[in-house]
Amino acid sequence: MPKRKLDPLPSAAFQILLSLADDELHGYAIMRQVEEQTGGRMRLGPGTLYSSIQALLEGKFIEEVDGPVDPRLQPERRRFYRLTSAGRRLARAEAEKMADVLRVARARKILRGDYV
Amino acid sequence: MSEKMYARLLRLYPSAFRKEYQCEALQLIRDRARDETGLFNKVRLWWDLVTDILTGLPQAYGNSYAVPDAAPQSANAQRVPSFKVLDREPLRPGLILVAGTLSLAAAAAFGFLLSRPIAYLPLPGSNGRMSPIEAVLQRLNRAMDPDSAMGGHRAVATAVSTGTSDPQARPSAMATASAPKPYALALRAENKNGVGMGDRVVPIQMQNLHEQSAERAMAQRAFEAQPQREGQREVGASGNALANGVTDNEHLDSAERQRVLDRAIANVRQYYFDRDIAKNTADKLLAHEKAGDYDAVTDGAVFADLMTRQMRDASGDMHLMMEYSRDKLPDGPPAQTPEDLARFRAFLEQNNCFFRKVEILPHQIGYLKLDLFSEPSICRPTAVAAMAQLNNAKVVIFDLRDNRGGAPDMVSLIASYLFDHPEYWYSPRSAPAEDSWTRSPVSGNNLADKPVYVLTSGSTWSGAEQFSYDLKMLKRATLVGEMTRGGAHAGVFHRIDDHFGIGIPEEKTINPFAKADWEGVGVEPDVKVKAAEALETAVKLAEARLRKP
Numbered sequence: 248m249p250k251r252k253l254d255p256l257p258s259a260a261f262q263i264l265l266s267l268a269d270d271e272l273h274g275y276a277i278m279r280q281v282e283e284q285t286g287g288r289m290r291l292g293p294g295t296l297y298s299s300i301q302a303l304l305e306g307k308f309i310e311e312v313d314g315p316v317d318p319r320l321q322p323e324r325r326r327f328y329r330l331t332s333a334g335r336r337l338a339r340a341e342a343e344k345m346a347d348v349l350r351v352a353r354a355r356k357i358l359r360g361d362y363v
Numbered sequence: 364m365s366e367k368m369y370a371r372l373l374r375l376y377p378s379a380f381r382k383e384y385q386c387e388a389l390q391l392i393r394d395r396a397r398d399e400t401g402l403f404n405k406v407r408l409w410w411d412l413v414t415d416i417l418t419g420l421p422q423a424y425g426n427s428y429a430v431p432d433a434a435p436q437s438a439n440a441q442r443v444p445s446f447k448v449l450d451r452e453p454l455r456p457g458l459i460l461v462a463g464t465l466s467l468a469a470a471a472a473f474g475f476l477l478s479r480p481i482a483y484l485p486l487p488g489s490n491g492r493m494s495p496i497e498a499v500l501q502r503l504n505r506a507m508d509p510d511s512a513m514g515g516h517r518a519v520a521t522a523v524s525t526g527t528s529d530p531q532a533r534p535s536a537m538a539t540a541s542a543p544k545p546y547a548l549a550l551r552a553e554n555k556n557g558v559g560m561g562d563r564v565v566p567i568q569m570q571n572l573h574e575q576s577a578e579r580a581m582a583q584r585a586f587e588a589q590p591q592r593e594g595q596r597e598v599g600a601s602g603n604a605l606a607n608g609v610t611d612n613e614h615l616d617s618a619e620r621q622r623v624l625d626r627a628i629a630n631v632r633q634y635y636f637d638r639d640i641a642k643n644t645a646d647k648l649l650a651h652e653k654a655g656d657y658d659a660v661t662d663g664a665v666f667a668d669l670m671t672r673q674m675r676d677a678s679g680d681m682h683l684m685m686e687y688s689r690d691k692l693p694d695g696p697p698a699q700t701p702e703d704l705a706r707f708r709a710f711l712e713q714n715n716c717f718f719r720k721v722e723i724l725p726h727q728i729g730y731l732k733l734d735l736f737s738e739p740s741i742c743r744p745t746a747v748a749a750m751a752q753l754n755n756a757k758v759v760i761f762d763l764r765d766n767r768g769g770a771p772d773m774v775s776l777i778a779s780y781l782f783d784h785p786e787y788w789y790s791p792r793s794a795p796a797e798d799s800w801t802r803s804p805v806s807g808n809n810l811a812d813k814p815v816y817v818l819t820s821g822s823t824w825s826g827a828e829q830f831s832y833d834l835k836m837l838k839r840a841t842l843v844g845e846m847t848r849g850g851a852h853a854g855v856f857h858r859i860d861d862h863f864g865i866g867i868p869e870e871k872t873i874n875p876f877a878k879a880d881w882e883g884v885g886v887e888p889d890v891k892v893k894a895a896e897a898l899e900t901a902v903k904l905a906e907a908r909l910r911k912p
Contacts, residue, residue, distance in 0.1 A: 252425055274387050275394040290407075292415020293369075293388035294376065298422040301383065305427060326387060 252302050256341050259291055260299045264308065264330060264338040271312055273325035274300070300328060308334030366392055372416055379428035614661045619860075624652060626859045627670065627685060634857065634867045640678045647677035663687040663862055681882055682791075682854045684866040691861045708741050716742035717769075720762070721749045728905050729756025729810075730898075736769030736826045739776055746773060750780050754809050758905040761830070762818045764844060764894050768825025778830060779803045781839055783811035789833050791851040791880040794870040814908055815840035816901040819886065820894035823847040832886045836876035841904065842888040844897035851882035 253260055259281075266272060266280035277300075278291045291299075303309045314327035330338070352358040369392055373381055395408055615623075628645045635641035651657065651673055660666045667687035674683040711717075717735035724730050731749060739746065753759055761777075775788050775798075782803035790799065804811060817831050817840045828847045834840035854866035874880055892900045 252422075257422070275391045278391060278395075290411050292411050292419060293384070293391045294415045294419025294423060296391070296419075297384040297388060298380070298419050298426060301380070301426045301428065302422065305429070325390070 267330040271327045271329045644677040682868045686864045716745040727757040729753035729759040732762040734765045736773035738770045739772045758814045760816045763827040764820035766827035774826045818897040819844035825850045843890045843901040847885040849885035851880045
């Protein structure tokens with residue numbers, strides 16, 4: 248059921264997976280990371296962010312983890328999220344799909360640049 | 364402030380979502396508000412929140428919010444049913460109100476649909492002869508061959524043994540026919556000179572038919588509808604019996620008026636299918652009598668017309684009618700002997716059952732000139748042969764310009780060739796019954812999808828009008844010619860005395876096409892031309908149609 252919800256993978260979910268590739272992040276940090284990695288094009292609102300997180304949790308593509316317990320750095324208790332191996336596979340599969348598209352676009356001279 | 368407003372907006376989200384993420388969502392806004400200062404950033408934040416509501420809501424409702432653990436699976440592994448609670452909060456009063464209103468509206472709409480006339484299909488067993496279950500079983504078991512009768516007045520040839528009928532003449536489908544039912548017969552009143560009186564034709568209820576041969580009755584029924592100009596009077600004992608009336612004095616006295624009125628009222632009360640309308644009609648007639656409306660009427664025909672108008676006004680039923688005949692009405696069905704029947708059969712056979720012409724015109728246009736819908740018990744083989752002859756036609760023209768009606772069974776039988784599925788075949792004379800559908804498809808028949816033209820004239824009448832009307836209403840045929848004569852003559856005739864009778868509808872009929880049938884007005888052709896030019900016009904239309912790719 249959750250698999251069908253994420254197939255095709257919505258871009259918000261994909262960006263969240265990518266944002267978690269290196270580090271465990273909480274919601275706001277994910278939002279900022281996504282904003283950064285998309286050059287400011289995608290600013291996830293709380294509704295989209297947490298709905299996507301919930302869908303990814305239900306699909307076991309990410310999991311919740313305890314964040315650092317440092318009251319000086321993090322005065323509020325926050326939920327942190329981590330990519331699971333399934334989530335990593337999903338992100339890779341999606342990225343490869345996009346690479347295919349990119350290859351075709353370049354072969355058809357729609358996009359300049361080298362073959363990926 | 365923005366946090367409070369957003370908290371309100373969050374109420375649009377599912378409660379499970381709020382329970383899980385409300386704090387995080389508000390925290391995120393706080394974080395953004397803290398980091399993004401300045402008017403532009405504030406506006407952008409709000410813009411983001413509004414678009415987020417629009418884009419995030421569907422996904423928020425798409426999630427299940429189930430705790431992603433293995434508990435349900437283990438329960439299933441033990442084959443124990445598990446239940447998921449979708450919403451733990453009680454329903455809000457507003458929601459209950461909306462749902463309740465919608466349910467009531469749906470129930471009301473369903474009730475309204477049920478009350479539509481099309482839903483009224485009385486089971487044939489409702490008169491007590493057959494239980495509803497038996498009726499349904501009979502309908503299911505009915506043989507699918509092209510024989511049908513109009514309005515449940517199916518002939519019962521198999522119940523009859525006259526010794527004269529050949530087995531071929533018996534329609535096979537009649538094996539399933541029900542018990543005899545009184546026939547509605549159209550009797551032609553004649554004067555002493557033996558000339559038809561034209562329009563004064565009324566159906567006669569033939570009581571006690573079960574004592575007679577049903578086949579004889581059918582024969583007579585078709586016979587009575589034969590065109591007078593055929594001049595075959597010597598073969599009709601029944602016709603002679605009808606002609607024996609004696610012209611009486613035409614003046615009504617008050618005593619006779621009273622007697623006629625009383626018996627008419629009694630008949631309406633007893634036989635009309637709707638008790639309330641019957642009572643209302645009877646009361647109106649009594650009121651007219653009390654008001655002295657009839658005192659000056661001394662002419663029988665005027666009296667009958669006046670009563671007819673008043674009954675129709677009171678009931679709104681155009682099939683209620685008072686009939687007056689200057690000649691003595693017959694007492695009942697005349698006795699018929701096997702010799703009469705044999706003569707009748709010979710008469711039909713001599714006339715090829717009134718299939719006057721069956722031809723294939725140039726361009727493969729089939730042409731059938733039919734002057735009488737003859738009794739299928741005798742003429743069925745002729746009809747089947749005629750339709751087989753037309754089977755390869757690309758267009759069929761039925762010439763009914765000289766057709767005066769006849770046996771309803773034959774009307775329905777021929778119509779069966781024009782459909783590829785059983786089609787409801789409306790009869791103005793009777794309520795829908797198990798045999799109110801054509802016996803389509805007819806095996807081996809190619810005409811079900813071929814264009815049909817029906818030629819009509821001012822003489823086209825009765826059963827021929829039913830054929831024209833039903834095909835026109837079903838958009839199955841193009842009618843070419845003149846307005847037909849207008850004889851649906853529904854209702855059963857009850858004799859009041861030697862000169863008066865009353866026609867009373869005894870069954871509620873359902874016209875699926877319109878409020879009124881063609882009684883008194885005729886069937887309007889689609890292409891109006893003089894009857895003499897109808898064939899030529901129809902051929903041209905057919906040729907033009909065949910030329911189209």
